[in-house]
Amino acid sequence: MTVESVNPETREAAELREPPLAGGAVPVLGHGLKLARDPLAFMAQLRDHGEVVRLKLGPKTVYAVTAPALTGALALSPDYKIDGPVWESLEGLLGKQGVATANGPLHRRQRRTIQPAFRMAAIPAYGPIMEEEAHALTERWRPGEPVDATSESFRVAVRIAARCLLRGQYMDERAERLSIDLATVFRGMYRRMVLPLGPLHRLPFPANREFNRALADLHLLVDEIVTERRASGQKPDDLLTALLDAKDDNGEPISEQEIHDQVVAILTPGSETVASTIMWLLQILADHPEHAEKVRAEVESVTGGARVGFEHVRRLTHTNNVVVEALRLRPAVWILTRRALTDTALGDYRIPAGADIIYSPYAIQRDHRSYVRHLDFDPDRWLPERAAEVPKYAMSPFSVGNRKCPSDHFSMAQLSLIVAAVSAKYRFRQVSGSDDATRVGITLRPNQLLVEPVEW
Numbered sequence: 001m002t003v004e005s006v007n008p009e010t011r012e013a014a015e016l017r018e019p020p021l022a023g024g025a026v027p028v029l030g031h032g033l034k035l036a037r038d039p040l041a042f043m044a045q046l047r048d049h050g051e052v053v054r055l056k057l058g059p060k061t062v063y064a065v066t067a068p069a070l071t072g073a074l075a076l077s078p079d080y081k082i083d084g085p086v087w088e089s090l091e092g093l094l095g096k097q098g099v100a101t102a103n104g105p106l107h108r109r110q111r112r113t114i115q116p117a118f119r120m121a122a123i124p125a126y127g128p129i130m131e132e133e134a135h136a137l138t139e140r141w142r143p144g145e146p147v148d149a150t151s152e153s154f155r156v157a158v159r160i161a162a163r164c165l166l167r168g169q170y171m172d173e174r175a176e177r178l179s180i181d182l183a184t185v186f187r188g189m190y191r192r193m194v195l196p197l198g199p200l201h202r203l204p205f206p207a208n209r210e211f212n213r214a215l216a217d218l219h220l221l222v223d224e225i226v227t228e229r230r231a232s233g234q235k236p237d238d239l240l241t242a243l244l245d246a247k248d249d250n251g252e253p254i255s256e257q258e259i260h261d262q263v264v265a266i267l268t269p270g271s272e273t274v275a276s277t278i279m280w281l282l283q284i285l286a287d288h289p290e291h292a293e294k295v296r297a298e299v300e301s302v303t304g305g306a307r308v309g310f311e312h313v314r315r316l317t318h319t320n321n322v323v324v325e326a327l328r329l330r331p332a333v334w335i336l337t338r339r340a341l342t343d344t345a346l347g348d349y350r351i352p353a354g355a356d357i358i359y360s361p362y363a364i365q366r367d368h369r370s371y372v373r374h375l376d377f378d379p380d381r382w383l384p385e386r387a388a389e390v391p392k393y394a395m396s397p398f399s400v401g402n403r404k405c406p407s408d409h410f411s412m413a414q415l416s417l418i419v420a421a422v423s424a425k426y427r428f429r430q431v432s433g434s435d436d437a438t439r440v441g442i443t444l445r446p447n448q449l450l451v452e453p454v455e456w
Helices: 032-037 039-049 068-076 085-094 104-118 120-140 149-166 172-194 198-202 206-232 239-245 256-287 289-303 310-315 317-329 361-365 408-425
Strands: 003-005 052-057 060-065 080-082 336-340 344-346 349-351 356-359 426-430 435-440 444-448 450-455
Touching: 032 039, 032 052, 039 361, 039 435, 060 068, 068 344, 068 356, 104 120, 104 239, 104 256, 104 408, 120 149, 120 310, 120 408, 149 172, 149 206, 149 239, 149 256, 149 408, 149 444, 172 206, 172 256, 206 239, 206 256, 239 256, 256 289, 256 317, 256 408, 256 426, 256 444, 256 450, 289 310, 289 317, 289 408, 289 426, 310 317, 310 408, 317 408, 356 361, 408 426, 408 450
Parallel strands: 060 356
Antiparallel strands: 003 344, 052 060, 080 336, 336 356, 344 349, 426 450, 435 444
């Protein structure tokens, strides 16, 4: 299975087929109603109908890719760019000049600017901050007192990002603002993606007013961060300094809008995805006490009973595998889109220039064709002798190619350290009022997770 440009001289048009149309479309809304009602189940069953299928989202025809090999080739092909329903909805938050949404030369220049902050050699410098924030969780929590996993997960994710990358004195009040704003904005952007109702989203309905308020506050928050740094006159060796000193292709300082969009792109999606993963990890530790105990025992063995630190993370094999398995079953980023730049072929199917392509890491990473006991939580599947059985591109939570998340090592380090720190001190159980049903937006998270820490 390959992605290739369609060349009439080398490949007969008759060899290529139009992908089949998925069933269940309704007038006007197409498949958008199914995506809105039960999107995860809808995406998960599409591979039963083919490796590429057509969907209707309102007036748009969208091509869904369901096979790991094709999604990997799609991500690596220069014939597709970052665009389509997901990215169009994200532009309202991220703008068009941030590294997450830019394409071509602008994207390459921006990657060069931010990449040094995320290179492997840079990660140990963030270790003390990650340790401090991870252990602050264990010190703030009290045995027997329920923990609101949403607010606590956002607080630690935002504080680590701000303190490591922006050197911000990020107070809890701002973390709370970001948590509330992001929940509202990402929920609203998902509705706009699957139900593209155009002008109706601009009418003063309560949901639209709430969305606009949250979006405005997010951008105000970023302006506060940049303004405070400029006023301080300080130039710490961090990502924000790199942005303020960055030059465009003509050797001129990059625009204020690009600085703003870059900070938004660094701070908000990263915090949202890491926080969502922390929530799922707390749910997993509560629901799988056998793995919580195994993590606790591993931490004690590696540290000799001392406080777990960044230097221990690489030796915490089972802990790291718990994180990876959580990313497989509960990927924060569950849906992605691309747009075809030219007529291409995906497998045996023709994809026209300008077509939107959609695929779901959630569906691919839970497919029984790729995983034995595909719905079981099994961290040992990532031991070397078993991981080799997983098909290529069937597990890529940080994507691949030039759109691979630059903060993958940064994110894995903090996630593993947080799991190790909290598991060394507590086991967890869900309490009355907790609702761990999946809340679907642009990202996935538990609906309202409440856990009670219990000392070992």
